[in-house]
Each structure stands twice: as structure tokens, then as C-alpha cells.
Amino acid sequence: DAGVTQSPTHLIKTRGQQVTLRCSPKSGHDTVSWYQQALGQGPQFIFQYYEEEERQRGNFPDRFSGHQFPNYSSELNVNALLLGDSALYLCASSSGIPPGDEQFFGPGTRLTVL
Amino acid sequence: QKEVEQNSGPLSVPEGAIASLNCTYSDRGSQSFFWYRQYSGKSPELIMFIYSNGDKEDGRFTAQLNKASQYVSLLIRDSQPSDSATYLCAVWEARGSYIPTFGRGTSLIVHP
Numbered sequence: 001d002a003g004v005t006q007s008p009t010h011l012i013k014t015r016g017q018q019v020t021l022r023c024s025p026k027s028g029h030d031t032v033s034w035y036q037q038a039l040g041q042g043p044q045f046i047f048q049y050y051e052e053e054e055r056q057r058g059n060f061p062d063r064f065s066g067h068q069f070p071n072y073s074s075e076l077n078v079n080a081l082l083l084g085d086s087a088l089y090l091c092a093s094s095s096g097i098p099p100g101d102e103q104f105f106g107p108g109t110r111l112t113v114l
Numbered sequence: 115q116k117e118v119e120q121n122s123g124p125l126s127v128p129e130g131a132i133a134s135l136n137c138t139y140s141d142r143g144s145q146s147f148f149w150y151r152q153y154s155g156k157s158p159e160l161i162m163f164i165y166s167n168g169d170k171e172d173g174r175f176t177a178q179l180n181k182a183s184q185y186v187s188l189l190i191r192d193s194q195p196s197d198s199a200t201y202l203c204a205v206w207e208a209r210g211s212y213i214p215t216f217g218r219g220t221s222l223i224v225h226p
Contacts, residue, residue, distance in 0.1 A: 035216075042118075042202050042216030043158065056213050090157055097212040099148075105157040 004093050004106035012112045013081050021076040021109045025093030029102070032074040034066060035090040037108075043090055048097065049074050055097075078111075086113045116141040118205050120217035127224055133190040135220050137203030140184070146206035147179055147186045152219065153199045161188070161201075193224040 005024045013019050025032050031050045035043035045058035049068035068074045072093075078085055088110050094103040117140040127133045135149075146165055150158035164170045164177040164186065176189040186205075190197055200219040206212055 033214075040218065042120075042204075042218045044216070045214050048212075058213060088157075099160075101160065101163065103148075103160050105159065108157050 004091060004104050006089075006091050006106035006109050008109060009107070010110045010112075012114060014114050015081055015083060017081050017113075018077065018079045019081060019111060021078075021089050021091075021111070022073065023076070023091030023093075023106055024073045025091075026104050029093035029095050029104075030072050031094045031097060031099075032068060032072065033092045033094070034074070034076045035092065036060075036085075037088045037090055039087075046076065050097070081113045083113050086111060116144075116205070116207065116215045118203055118215050118217040120201075120203055120220045122218060123221040124223050125220055127193050127222070129193060129195060129224055129226050131193050131224075133193045133197065133222055133224070135188040135190070135201045135203075135222065137186045137188075137205075137217055138184055139186070139203075139205045139215075141205065141207055141215075142181075142184065143207050144184075144205045147177070148204040148206070148214070149175075149177060149186075149188045150202040150204065151197075151199045152202055158202055190222075193222075195224050195226055198222055198224050 033048040034046040037043040047057040052068045063079045088108045091106040148163040149161045152158040170177045174191045178187045202219045203217040
């Protein structure tokens with residue numbers, strides 16, 4: 001079992017561009033949550049997907065959107081990138097919410113916006 | 115605005131000592147409390163979680179929860195240099211939504 005995978009590992013974009021990040025959850029997990037972690041900060045919850053629907057959303061603008069596919073994999077899309085969007089984007093998979101002891105984070109995607 | 119507060123540290127302890135990491139939270143509706151370890155440049159990994167007041171032990175780790183004081187802590191016994199990392203506290207609300215709020219983490223350094 002590969003665990004939670006994310007792609008790409010690193011990404012460099014310029015302001016105003018759009019980006020798509022991808023996540024494949026651990027086998028058997030049906031819930032995917034996305035987080036943004038700025039340097040020196042804790043992760044901030046963006047949103048969570050279950051059964052292909054956005055179930056919960058944190059305090060992020062509509063520029064942040066997502067999708068979950070029937071195989072439970074997920075995408076995070078960010079439009080009109082700002083310098084402040086530079087961060088580590090983490091995907092976490094679980095089976096149920098709250099996650100209990102079955103919660104695993106992917107390695108993250110490091111996004112740099114120039 | 116829900117807040118989760120952690121002392122950013124660094125907390126420095128000698129090898130073999132007990133490391134005590136603390137976290138306070140503002141929302142009395144919080145129901146689930148999680149501790150994660152994050153090594154530099156890596157993603158967080160779950161250490162343990164606690165729902166009920168009191169202590170919960172898992173190997174060298176003990177989580178302590180006091181809902182009246184809105185306080186949760188993590189004790190690491192027999193600290194090892196490999197425990198050197200940032201420890202994140204996360205609080206999940208359970209009223210109508212399950213949205214986690216993370217603290218900014220405490221940096222722990224265990225020196226030989």
C-alpha cells in the first residue's frame with residue numbers, strides 16, 4: 001500500500017496563474033481533506049471531500065476549489081494565484097470524521113508563487 | 115474565531131527526560147484533540163488523540179485533557195534525540211461541523 005500520495009512534489013507559478021494539485025488517498029479511505037501550511041505555522045484546513053462532495057470548508061476564498069473522483073482521489077485547484085498562496089499543501093486521508101487513529105497525511109506539494 | 119495556542123519553543127530537554135508539551139483552546143464545544151509530530155521538511159504524522167477528560171497512554175506518550183480548563187498536553191517519557199521535531203496540537207469541533215483548528219506547533223529539541 002503506497003499510503004497517501006500527492007503530485008507534484010514542487011511547483012513554481014507566477015501571480016495570476018492557476019494550479020491543480022492532486023492527491024490519492026490511502027487504500028480503504030474515503031475522505032480527503034486539504035490543508036495549507038505556511039512556513040512556521042500549523043496547517044490550515046481548506047476543505048474536505050466525502051462521496052464526491054465538499055462536506056466542510058475552512059475560511060478560504062472561492063479561488064480555492066476542489067473535486068473528488070469516484071475512486072476517492074482528489075484535486076485542489078487554486079485560481080488567480082497570489083504571493084501569499086506560497087505554502088506547503090497537504091492532503092490527508094481518513095475513513096470518517098473526526099479521523100480517529102486512521103488519518104494519514106501525504107508528503108505535500110510545495111507551491112511557490114513568484 | 116477559534117484559537118489553539120501553543121508555545122512555539124524551542125523546548126529543550128536532555129535525553130531520557132520527560133518532555134511536556136502544552137496546548138490551550140478557546141472553543142468550549144471542542145470534542146476531539148489530536149497530537150501530531152512533524153519533522154522538518156516532512157508532513158505531520160498522527161501520534162495520538164483523546165476525547166475524554168483524563169489521561170490516555172500509548173507507549174512513551176501520554177495525552178492529558180482537561181476540558182474545564184480548556185487544556186490538553188502531551189508528555190513524552192524517556193525522550194530521545196529522534197523525538198526532536200515540531201509537535202502540533204489540533205482541535206476538532208463536533209457541533210454541526212467537523213473542522214479542525216491547528217496550533218502553530220512547539221519545537222522540541224532533545225539533546226544527548
